[in-house]
Amino acid sequence: MNRIAQGLTLVLLGAAALTSTVPTDLYLNWVKPGFGPFLIAAGVVMVLLGVLVIVAELRGGDQALDQEDVVPSGAAAAGDDGPARSELDHAAAEYAGHTGDGHGHDHERAPGVAWLLLLPVLAVFVVAPPALGSYTVESTGGSSGPPPRDENGSSRFTDNLSEAAPGEVVELDVQQFVMRAWVDEERELADREVELTGFAVPTEDGEGWYLARLQMACCAADAVVNKVLITDHPAPEADTWWKVRGTWVEPEGELYDASEHEIDTSSVEAVTDPPDPYE
Amino acid sequence: MSERTTPERGSAPDPATSLGDTIAGGWDDRGDELPPADWGRSSSSRRTGTVWLFALFITAMAVAHAWLTDDLTGQAFLAWATIFTAISFQALPFLVFGVALSAALVAFVPTSAYQRFIPSRPGRAVPVAGVSGALLPGCECASVPIAGSLIKRGVAPAAALTFLLAAPSINPIVMIATAVAFAGQPEMILARFAASLLASVVIGWVWVRFGRADWLRLPSRTHAPNASKWEVFRESMVHDMMHAGGYLVVGALAAATLNVMVPREWLMAVAEAPVISVLVLALLAILLSICSEADAFVAVSLTDFSPTAKLAFMVIGPIVDLKLIAMQAGVFGWRFVARFVPICLVVGLLSTFLIGGILL
Numbered sequence: 001m002n003r004i005a006q007g008l009t010l011v012l013l014g015a016a017a018l019t020s021t022v023p024t025d026l027y028l029n030w031v032k033p034g035f036g037p038f039l040i041a042a043g044v045v046m047v048l049l050g051v052l053v054i055v056a057e058l059r060g061g062d063q064a065l066d067q068e069d070v071v072p073s074g075a076a077a078a079g080d081d082g083p084a085r086s087e088l089d090h091a092a093a094e095y096a097g098h099t100g101d102g103h104g105h106d107h108e109r110a111p112g113v114a115w116l117l118l119l120p121v122l123a124v125f126v127v128a129p130p131a132l133g134s135y136t137v138e139s140t141g142g143s144s145g146p147p148p149r150d151e152n153g154s155s156r157f158t159d160n161l162s163e164a165a166p167g168e169v170v171e172l173d174v175q176q177f178v179m180r181a182w183v184d185e186e187r188e189l190a191d192r193e194v195e196l197t198g199f200a201v202p203t204e205d206g207e208g209w210y211l212a213r214l215q216m217a218c219c220a221a222d223a224v225v226n227k228v229l230i231t232d233h234p235a236p237e238a239d240t241w242w243k244v245r246g247t248w249v250e251p252e253g254e255l256y257d258a259s260e261h262e263i264d265t266s267s268v269e270a271v272t273d274p275p276d277p278y279e
Numbered sequence: 280m281s282e283r284t285t286p287e288r289g290s291a292p293d294p295a296t297s298l299g300d301t302i303a304g305g306w307d308d309r310g311d312e313l314p315p316a317d318w319g320r321s322s323s324s325r326r327t328g329t330v331w332l333f334a335l336f337i338t339a340m341a342v343a344h345a346w347l348t349d350d351l352t353g354q355a356f357l358a359w360a361t362i363f364t365a366i367s368f369q370a371l372p373f374l375v376f377g378v379a380l381s382a383a384l385v386a387f388v389p390t391s392a393y394q395r396f397i398p399s400r401p402g403r404a405v406p407v408a409g410v411s412g413a414l415l416p417g418c419e420c421a422s423v424p425i426a427g428s429l430i431k432r433g434v435a436p437a438a439a440l441t442f443l444l445a446a447p448s449i450n451p452i453v454m455i456a457t458a459v460a461f462a463g464q465p466e467m468i469l470a471r472f473a474a475s476l477l478a479s480v481v482i483g484w485v486w487v488r489f490g491r492a493d494w495l496r497l498p499s500r501t502h503a504p505n506a507s508k509w510e511v512f513r514e515s516m517v518h519d520m521m522h523a524g525g526y527l528v529v530g531a532l533a534a535a536t537l538n539v540m541v542p543r544e545w546l547m548a549v550a551e552a553p554v555i556s557v558l559v560l561a562l563l564a565i566l567l568s569i570c571s572e573a574d575a576f577v578a579v580s581l582t583d584f585s586p587t588a589k590l591a592f593m594v595i596g597p598i599v600d601l602k603l604i605a606m607q608a609g610v611f612g613w614r615f616v617a618r619f620v621p622i623c624l625v626v627g628l629l630s631t632f633l634i635g636g637i638l639l
Contacts, residue, residue, distance in 0.1 A: 004329045006521055012337075013524075017371060030365035038372035045375050046520075053517050056510075057326075110521035113609065116528040117521075118336070120367040126343040127351055129361035135354035139542070217460075217576030220365035221538055222569050224577075 001110040003057040009117050010050030016124040017043030026124065028276050029131040031219045131277035132220055134201040134238040137212045140225045161188055169245060171195045173279045174213035174226040181248055181261040189248045196228060196263070197243045197271060200236045209235035211244050211263075216278040223278065229262040236270075243269045355539060363535035369570055370420040370527055370602070377421020378519040381428040386512035393432050404438035405483035409476055412445025413454075419447040419571060419603045420527060424519040427497060427610045436495055441483030444623065447571040447597040448475035457593065460575035466638050467586065471575075474594045474634035478627045482598075485622055494619075496612030519610070526609035530602025534568035537601075541566070550583035557635075560588040561628060564596035571597035587635030594631045598623045 001009075020026035021039045031039070123129060159176035172180075172194050180189040198213040208231035214223040228244075236242065246265035251258040351357065398404045415425075426443035430436050447453065449472050461467040506514075549559050560581065569577055574596045578589040597603075599620055608616045 001521070002325060002329055004326045005333070006517055008329070008333045010517070010520065012333075013371075017368065020368070027368065029361060031369050035369070035372070039368060042372040042375040045379065049513065049516060049520070052513055056513070110518070111525065111609070113525035113529065114521040116525050116532075119528055119532070120364060120371075122340065123360055123364045123367075125340045126348060127357070127360045127364075128348060129364045130357055132358055132361055135358050139358075139539075217456075218570055218572060219369035221362050221369075221534065221567065222574075222577045 001112065001114050003109075004054060006110050006114065007050045007053035007057065009114065009121075010046045010053065012050075012121045013117055014043040014046030014048075014050060016121045017046065020124050026128060028278075029129060029220070032216060032278075033276055132214055132223055133199055133277075134212070136214065136223065137201045137210065137225050137227060138204075161192065161194075164192075167193075169193045169195050173215075174198050174211065174228060175215045175279050177228060177248070177263075178226045178261055181251075182255060182258065185255065187250065187255075190250050191247060193245060193247055193266065194263075195243060195245045197241070197274060198228075199239050199241050199277075201227060202235055202238055203229070207231065209233075211242060213279050214277070220278075226279070227261075229260045230265055230268075231262065233265050233268050236268075241271045241274065243271045359535050359539045362538050363531050366531040366534055366568065366602070367528060370531070373570070374420040374520070374524060374527060378424050378516050378523065380421070381424040381519060382512045382516040384425065384428045385431065385515045386508045388432070390432050393429070393434050397434055397438060399435075401435035401437045401487045402484065404435050405441045405487060406480050408434075408438040408442040409445045409480040409483065412442050412447075412479065413449045413451070413472075413476070415446050415450060419597055419600070420523070420606065422446040423603070423606045423610050424523050427519070428515070430495070430497055435487075436492070437483045437486040437490060440486055440619070441479045444479035444482060444598045445476060448479065448594070453571050453575070453597070456572050457575040460579040467590070470586075470590050470634050470638040471593050473638070474590060474627075474630045475597065477634065478594060478598065478623070478630040481630065482622055482626045485626065486619075490618075494612075494615050496615065497610075522609040523606045526605035527602060529605040530568050530600070533601045533605075534566065537566045547583055550581075550588075553585065556584050556588045557591045557628070557631065560584055560592040561595040561624075561631075564592045565600050565624075567596075568600040568602035569596060586639040587631065590635045590639060591628065591631045595624065595627050598627050 017039050020030075021036050021043065027036060027039055159170075159172050159180070161170050161172065161176075161180065164170045170192060174196050177189070177194060177196055196211055196213075198211040201210040201212045203209055208229055210227040211230055212225060212227035214220075215226055216223050230244065230246075244263065244265055245267045246263040249262035249264055251261075397407055422443050425446070426439045429439040429442065454468065454472060457471055458465075458468050550556050560578075564574065567577070574593055578592045581589060581592065584592075604616055604620055607619065611619075
């Protein structure tokens, strides 16, 4: 990979990072919203660096390049040219080993693997991957919801259920709902009307459907599924977004043994895709 | 001619690049580099070829964007593409700033500064490096190039490797993330810190004792002796971006594939067995290659597993995973990886069992 190719790859990669953050919200499909500024900064740095490399190459890289053209890349093993090394690289030379694996002159050339940096560019501009949805929920199967984090009592719930006035409709994340339904031994959720937003996922046995939302800690690779079962409303098309109001169906017996959390709906409303598909 | 036009492009790159701008930019590039001032010399014709290649690539992307994007509806493929893109873009800023920091170390910090701060005896330098890993925020994508440049500046390789392992494992951001995920379980936070630091330092000492210099391949750079510091900075940044970045993509490809292909039920089936469950979560950490800043949240979600198994997930993940292996191979070579990774795995697991046995 020669210098121009390296520079252009960097520019394209930077452009992909910037395209998915500045003019569009594509990046929300993959990472947390707070990550946007970092992606923008990284994109700017890469575009600048790429442009600098190209400029430097066009201005004065001739001699270095010509020299390199003489040495076939496979024969770089012969390049154990100790005296040519600068003082600065003394330490490097000591550990270099210089096994001649095809890029002895990597000051100028990059290994072939660097071409793979164009894959994320292709992904952004051609595939434009959507947020994870019903496919992921279905294929993760049985396990539903996040775990109890500890047993400290209800003070650990970060939702606004406790503060809300009785009778008020409480807006909860699907994750908060599932957490409450699973571990809140005081059952504060009982008889409270809540509002949840998520996408529709068909159930395996075709009875009812799930309102699901993916919870993301860092990026889509660590997304955790949260889902709530709805049986009293006809199943909508998979991956359509809905705002559901209703009350929790209290399970019989121990909360912890409940494998699914159900909600009795009072209203089901279609919503356009929320800007951030994850919680 | 090209000398006169290119600086303008350099001084005003448009940060708000859209697809249209990218395409237009590609065509501009081509326009600029066509002037046949030194036409006919092999290097410049090769350059022109490269520019044409990229112009073709960009055009193909534009065509594919217009004709193909809406037809890509395979659910599994899209989930895979999402996870691949997510891992790549999640790591990209860390990579860029890690590379910038390591380039700054190479270009602006004189060698003598390291000799002052880090003991010259490797045996004593290792713990110093381990503890200093707790100070610098950054994930594993950043620490690989930094460790490379530390070695180049004359820091003992064992100490630099300890830093490489400790920095992503116990830096402040990771510890805060762990504390958030395991709220109310301070012993888990302490166990993570202790087990990771112990593993990093022990691996460093093992390397002091048994490591051989020629296992490490560091690219020697022949900077022109009169190169300015900024040129050195630019060169080492591009170099590290190209090496570590390419392998980061390899790791992201592997991790996304496994993430989509391996069903979670397989994992749950082995959660009960005491020792096996620890090994399974260690293996999972290697395969998933989750950034160390996020792995605590994943670990806490694996409820069926024992605390020691979760600890293994958090100790092994930052020191051995697919993405990291690929990046280490890019910076240090496969000869190094073939020796270093097994040491890390064994010492990391022993440390997990020891600390897990004491604290959890």
